[in-house]
Amino acid sequence: MIHIFDFRDSHYIFDVGSGSLHVCDENTARYLAGKSDSLPEEDIQALENLRREGLLDKAEISVCPQKKKEAKALCLHISHDCNLRCAYCFADEGAYHAAREMMSFETAKAAIDFLLKESGDRRVLEVDFFGGEPLMNFEVLKETVAYAKEEGEKLGKKFLFTTTTNGLLLDEEKGAYLNEEMENVVLSLDGRPEVHDAVRRTVNGKGSFSAVIDNIKRFVASRGDKHYYVRGTYTAKNLDFSKDILFLADQGFENISMEPVVTSIPELAIREEHLPILEREYEILAEEYLRREREGRGFLFFHFNLDLEGGPCLEKRVSACGAGNEYFSVVPNGDLYPCHQFAGEENFKLGNVNEGIVRGDLREVFRTNCLFTRTKCKDCFCKFICSGGCNANNLHFAGDMNAPYEIGCRLMKKRVECAMHILAERKLRKSQENERKMR
Amino acid sequence: MIKTIAKPAEKKITGCGECRSTCQSACKTSCTVGNQSCERITRESKIERK
Secondary structure (H helix, E strand, O other): OEEEEEEOOEEEEEEOOOOEEEEEOHHHHHHHOOOOOOOOHHHHHHHHHHHHOOOOOOOOOOOOOOOOOOOOEEEEEOEEOOOEOOOOOOOOOOOOOOOOEEOOHHHHHHHHHHHHHHOOOOOEEEEEEEOOOHHHHHHHHHHHHHHHHHHHHHOOOEEEEEEEEOOOOOOHHHHHHHHHHOOEEEEEOOOOHHHHHHHOEEOOOOEOHHHHHHHHHHHHHHOOOOEEEEEEEEOHHHOOOHHHHHHHHHOOOOEEEEEEOOOOOOOOOOOHHHHHHHHHHHHHHHHHHHHHHHOOOOOEEHHHOOOOOOOOOHHHHHOOOOEOOOEEEEOOOOEEEOOHHHOOOHHHOOEEOOOEEOOHHHHHHHHHOOHHHOHHHOOOOOHHHHOOOOHHHHHHHHOOOOOOOHHHHHHHHHHHHHHHHHHHHHHHHHHHHHHHHHO | OEEEEEOOOOOOOOOOOOOOOOOOOOOOOOOOHHHOOOHHHHHHHHHHHO
16 A cells, blocks of 8 residues: 655655655656556666566565564553642543552552563563652652662563653752653643643643743753653644744753643644644744754654654564553552553553462453554554654544544544655755765 | 655564554553564664764
8 A cells, every 4th residue: 555645845645555755756756647658668677677676566464463462661640639739630630530649659559560570571661650740759769760670670570661751849859860760751841831831721720821921941051961751632622733832942942742632621622623734833833843853953843753764663664553462551559451542441440569460351452452453544644754643643533542533633634744845855855965076 | 657655664574462452442552562663672762873
């Protein structure tokens, strides 16, 4: 299968089976789309050469990998409480539809023991400190890191830690600790102050922008070359979200992500009629992204960071997210769920860190789930890039883990096309620069 | 005219599981499949560059 698309005056062919991207002229694009019968002989020959090299019309694999029953990552909900009351919070403002509570160190230890025991031969394990706001339970976070490192070392396993924080408690001391121990830190910030304040409010109902921006800036400045993301959410209230991303870039943040809200709250939810506006926003962003890059002041937008040459192997691409089989969420009382999006949903409780997984049947549903169980994705060019999307979003919004969440799909496809255009422009620019140097 | 922009590198090892877990809900951003690089290739190319 091939996907033919345009970006402004450029025409692209993405070969889904091989994962190759080609740029072509309008005639070739029309010919491949079946809209024209004629093409110069040399161009027909060029297409044949690509077919012979396996870069065009390559057959696609369609067999699910045999996924082992091995755990690899935990999302540790060390705090089911939050010091913000964000309007769109999927986690019920941190409480996940239950009592506000903190995870004890004993439970966190049992969670680490569970992960080590379930991890089989895997050498690299991940723990994400999540909430609510994880820095509200900072002492347990630190004790857990120390324990995991010590126990991991005994078994020859390495832990990669991530913390997601809203930045409110991110003082210099905590920042220094996160810099030392965290492989990645995700910092929540929605963009322009008025946009951020409209949805990310304190417990007292005030906007939180001014309370977090200095903390986040100071932390990022101290982060050196370690990974971080400033991550925002856009809603129906800021359909012009490209301005928020550029605002964040103008603040000096170099690693930025901005995600569409997933909610059913009417005034915030992304609706189908918003999609043309949002798709246009991604195009505006892609053009500005390239312009800033040419001017030497580029930044990294997560969704435009598509690696077609050294990206994940096909096994990874068809395996989907791993939730419920290699990735689990642990809530403060130690109960296990397939991921943070399912936390608190009784039907999806898999077991507990002390007794292990008791719902083997449910784990099997997640283990056998893969791109090819998502039959509606069969004819989509994006399938080997998104793996069929998020189980939880699919279930909550399309009623079935294997049915795509259509709005998320449309936006994903647009982002991927923009990312491909960026890759192409970058490559063509480099080749022009090289030609100039050769002259 | 048709010109190849990108083609995937051949991978000697697949399914090694060294890459990060993926989260398509994007709450955790750093892990959507297509936006990842193969960690083994990245690591090996870093060693080669050294």
